[in-house]
Amino acid sequence: MTPRHPRDGDPLDREVDEALALANESPPAPERPAPSGQEEHWADVALDLANGRPDPPVPERSRGESGDPTGTDWVETALDLAHGRSGKQRKSRDPAGGEMAGGDGAGRDRAGRDRAGRDRAGRDKTGRDKTGADRPGGTGSLDDDVSMWRASLGQPTSGGTSARNTRSRGPAPQAPRPKRTPGAPGSHPHPHPHPQRTPSTPGTPASHPHAHSPMTEPHHSPTPWPDARAIAARAAVKEAAHTAPVMLPLSEALGQVLAAPLAALTDLPPFDTSAMDGWALSGPGPWRLPTDEENQGHGILAGHGEAAPLPDGHAVRIATGARVPPGATAVLRSEYGTDAGDGWLHASPAHPVVLGQDIRTRGQECRSGDQLLPAGTLVTPAVLGLAAAAGYDELPTVRRPRVEVLVLGDELLTEGLPYDGRIRDALGPMVGPWLRALGAELSGTRRLADEADAVYAAVAESSADVVVTTGGTAAGPLDHVHPTLRRLGAELLVDGVAVRPGHPMLLARLAPVGPEREGSGPEDAEPGSPEPGGPGPGSPGRGSPAPGSPGPGSREPGSSGSGSREPGSPGRGSPGPRKPEPGNSGPARPESSGNAESPRGAEGRRSPSGPARHLVGLPGNPLAAVSGLLTLAEPLLRTLTGRPAPAPGPAPLAEAVQGHPRDTRLVPVAFRQDMAVPLRFNGPAMLRGIAVADGLAVIPPGGAKRGAEVEVLDLPWSASATGQATDTDPAADRSAGRPAGGAADRSADRAADRQGGRAADRQGGRATGRVTDRRATGRVTGRHATGREDDEDISPQEGPA
Ligand SMILES: Nc1nc2c(c(=O)[nH]1)N[C@H]1C(S)=C(S)[C@@H](COP(=O)(O)OP(=O)(O)OC[C@H]3O[C@@H](n4cnc5c(N)ncnc54)[C@H](O)[C@@H]3O)O[C@H]1N2
Numbered sequence: 001m002t003p004r005h006p007r008d009g010d011p012l013d014r015e016v017d018e019a020l021a022l023a024n025e026s027p028p029a030p031e032r033p034a035p036s037g038q039e040e041h042w043a044d045v046a047l048d049l050a051n052g053r054p055d056p057p058v059p060e061r062s063r064g065e066s067g068d069p070t071g072t073d074w075v076e077t078a079l080d081l082a083h084g085r086s087g088k089q090r091k092s093r094d095p096a097g098g099e100m101a102g103g104d105g106a107g108r109d110r111a112g113r114d115r116a117g118r119d120r121a122g123r124d125k126t127g128r129d130k131t132g133a134d135r136p137g138g139t140g141s142l143d144d145d146v147s148m149w150r151a152s153l154g155q156p157t158s159g160g161t162s163a164r165n166t167r168s169r170g171p172a173p174q175a176p177r178p179k180r181t182p183g184a185p186g187s188h189p190h191p192h193p194h195p196q197r198t199p200s201t202p203g204t205p206a207s208h209p210h211a212h213s214p215m216t217e218p219h220h221s222p223t224p225w226p227d228a229r230a231i232a233a234r235a236a237v238k239e240a241a242h243t244a245p246v247m248l249p250l251s252e253a254l255g256q257v258l259a260a261p262l263a264a265l266t267d268l269p270p271f272d273t274s275a276m277d278g279w280a281l282s283g284p285g286p287w288r289l290p291t292d293e294e295n296q297g298h299g300i301l302a303g304h305g306e307a308a309p310l311p312d313g314h315a316v317r318i319a320t321g322a323r324v325p326p327g328a329t330a331v332l333r334s335e336y337g338t339d340a341g342d343g344w345l346h347a348s349p350a351h352p353v354v355l356g357q358d359i360r361t362r363g364q365e366c367r368s369g370d371q372l373l374p375a376g377t378l379v380t381p382a383v384l385g386l387a388a389a390a391g392y393d394e395l396p397t398v399r400r401p402r403v404e405v406l407v408l409g410d411e412l413l414t415e416g417l418p419y420d421g422r423i424r425d426a427l428g429p430m431v432g433p434w435l436r437a438l439g440a441e442l443s444g445t446r447r448l449a450d451e452a453d454a455v456y457a458a459v460a461e462s463s464a465d466v467v468v469t470t471g472g473t474a475a476g477p478l479d480h481v482h483p484t485l486r487r488l489g490a491e492l493l494v495d496g497v498a499v500r501p502g503h504p505m506l507l508a509r510l511a512p513v514g515p516e517r518e519g520s521g522p523e524d525a526e527p528g529s530p531e532p533g534g535p536g537p538g539s540p541g542r543g544s545p546a547p548g549s550p551g552p553g554s555r556e557p558g559s560s561g562s563g564s565r566e567p568g569s570p571g572r573g574s575p576g577p578r579k580p581e582p583g584n585s586g587p588a589r590p591e592s593s594g595n596a597e598s599p600r601g602a603e604g605r606r607s608p609s610g611p612a613r614h615l616v617g618l619p620g621n622p623l624a625a626v627s628g629l630l631t632l633a634e635p636l637l638r639t640l641t642g643r644p645a646p647a648p649g650p651a652p653l654a655e656a657v658q659g660h661p662r663d664t665r666l667v668p669v670a671f672r673q674d675m676a677v678p679l680r681f682n683g684p685a686m687l688r689g690i691a692v693a694d695g696l697a698v699i700p701p702g703g704a705k706r707g708a709e710v711e712v713l714d715l716p717w718s719a720s721a722t723g724q725a726t727d728t729d730p731a732a733d734r735s736a737g738r739p740a741g742g743a744a745d746r747s748a749d750r751a752a753d754r755q756g757g758r759a760a761d762r763q764g765g766r767a768t769g770r771v772t773d774r775r776a777t778g779r780v781t782g783r784h785a786t787g788r789e790d791d792e793d794i795s796p797q798e799g800p801a
């Protein structure tokens, strides 16, 4: 029950979390009568808070109530505003945190609630428990406060109608103003360095102060968000370097990544060709045309064998793309010449013939051996075309890392409607496809019970290069990810990240799985208690099907390869062609891993030979899991798939966004023209915002003002992403989410307007802004790589088509 992160017990953090949650999770506001006077001001302040506006206008007399401009005061005030507490109510709180029940109470409730199975699903969704039931002694009054606040926004309340009535009848509460010095968010009372500007150490994970946290050490600071990404990007460099390429026929290479530069196997064009339908000419005109007898039934040169040399003063019909005959000096387009039928061809006086016109000369695009594309290029349809033109039948591609998804949680349903405290598994259907969009080969998705040995066995036995777990990352009694990693002697590279949502996410290096392992594997482990009713989901145990094959529990089969050829490899489904890595120390020795679970040391001790596997632990809250996908899984898979880092994509914020005092925030945004519009429904348990988002804006600690340029992480299916093309579900575009703008934006008209605008932006608007920039970046990179920046796709000789 002890919070894993020291700051998790920090009342400041909890209050900020609560305030953010309240600000972010509020439902859409129906129409309501316009407030007036103080009430209006109070509601404006609350809306400003909800929308993250840094500096709402405040009447003078409110200023005097704000108290000390300390951080706690500010946060308390913000929380009060979010909760709808008046200054008086706020002041009556126990300064020692009595109302908030202190760290112990809140922490216990939260952990207990999360792990209570039947309770937590419902509670996460209501928000009511977050403010009331989580806090002993605060239930009634806080519920009322929340109801008041919601009522003031015209939002439905979760009961507590009396509060609403009171609210509407009574005098307007005096709105205490969050006291801030000018220039917020930089002047936030808890200033913290912008993580992006924190000198990070993108070198080896070992060189990073936050890397390789010993698992015995329960208290540590979370890794700054940019550093976590850098560590994840570096984590599998050795594994990537030792992965043999896979030769794939062109028909199967779409979406793969080139493992080697694409060098031309031929000149392009391979011979001089005609760019137009017309006549091949030799010398100045008029030109003598061949007689029928001379043509011998082949009056037009097309894609045939070499034609006879063309004598000076002669012309011959030629088709676009046909090889021009030896001796030809130009091509005359059909529409520019006249064959009068007397055996002579005349050029139109308006189009005098220029030497070489409309002839594409051999090697104009490339010479044999020229590098056309660098390694790491995503194989798009255009790349397939180029490769075919350049003589390729198959391509060397980076072997897709195999990823297995383990979904943890007893409360999860795979079908139907939620009932009896159980909820639908939102991550099983989402995470696997997301990882595939990031270039992974999904070997399967398994759902596991909240049972220690089931989780241990599944992770220990997985032959995937990357195991991705969902849920169970926290420190509650049913959170089995950390204990499993301890049992396996895993090396924690990232254990908690200073990001909201998603801060419990983790990245670990696991020993390789294979027959050569020397330590005690799961079979030798302390016998786990079998799940009630026999082997349950994801609890392989003895005699269970081999990992990677259909096993117990519900499994969503991943993609299956077919025509791949791995030199020296028995096949795609085999453990793979990876070579042992001399010099790679591999995972931490059990002695140094501080196994707290077993006196025998890490149970999963393995041979240090072979490539390490990695585990990405995603938090269970769905948007927190997305945060983990983009923070840890994306950079890890980027390295394993050989893709280049995406170009940074800053965009100005259309609205101010409230920040966390210390941590980075990731907020779903949609692009409208060139602005990133923060989306509503961005709470940790919500997917409604991200489902209609174009990306996740990176909000630095302290927040970001309207117009501030913030980094936006692309989603792997967004048009500007460097990642592979994937099937995009157009339903997402049609869904009901909408950007969260200012108070006025809450009207239905404006919402519809925005939604329409956004849809229009998706169709065309983006092509004029960000996307163009990004594509330009990619093109420049490619050109530099080929060293042929000065090539023209239309030769000077070839007139405009
Ligand atoms: N005492 C503390 N408790 C919690 C803390 C903390 O710092 N101290 N952090 C909270 C945060 S933030 C998150 S995020 C979660 C992460 O917890 P877990 O990774 O252990 O996830 P679970 O407890 O299993 O689930 C959390 C939440 O998400 C729901 N969930 C889980 N899996 C799924 C799924 N596949 N589909 C839909 N929803 C899922 C689950 O029902 C819970 O509601 O911990 C907090 N607690």
Ligand code: MOO
Residues within 6 Å of the ligand: 499, 500, 501, 502, 503, 504, 619, 621, 623, 624, 684, 685
């Ligand atoms: O807020 Mo938790 O950060 O990951 O959802």
